[in-house]
Amino acid sequence: MVNVTKSDTAQERDKSSANDFGKIFFNVINPQCLKEDFPIVCTKYGWFGICIQYGQDTTQPKVWQFAKGPKFPTR
Known part of the structure; x- marks a missing residue:
């Protein structure tokens, strides 16, 4: 038998x-990074x-830019 304590439930x-x-x-809110x-x-x-169609220009130096945020895993 398993004892479920109050702290386990919380x-x-x-x-x-x-x-x-x-x-x-x-x-849902889907913030950008x-x-x-x-x-x-x-x-x-x-x-x-x-x-x-888009691509990256690797001849230019890297810059800070907005990107898609991560998805939260759903089960």
């Missing part, structure tokens, strides 16, 4: 709350000069 509740917060913050990487440039243009 700990599980806290984990559940933390997981709910992580899912909402990272998957800053990263240092090579500049992103257009590598292929479509009709009316709209960029349809």
Whole structure:
């Protein structure tokens, strides 16, 4: 027989709350992150000069830029 103490129940509740917060913050609000990487440039243009393909310009020095944030794992 397993004894479930009050602290075990509280700990599980806290984990559940933390997981709910992580899912909402990272998957719904979806904040952007800053990263240092090579500049992103257009590598292929479509009709009316709209960029349809992007790539990194490795000939330029790295710059700080916004990137997609991580996804929170769901179970």
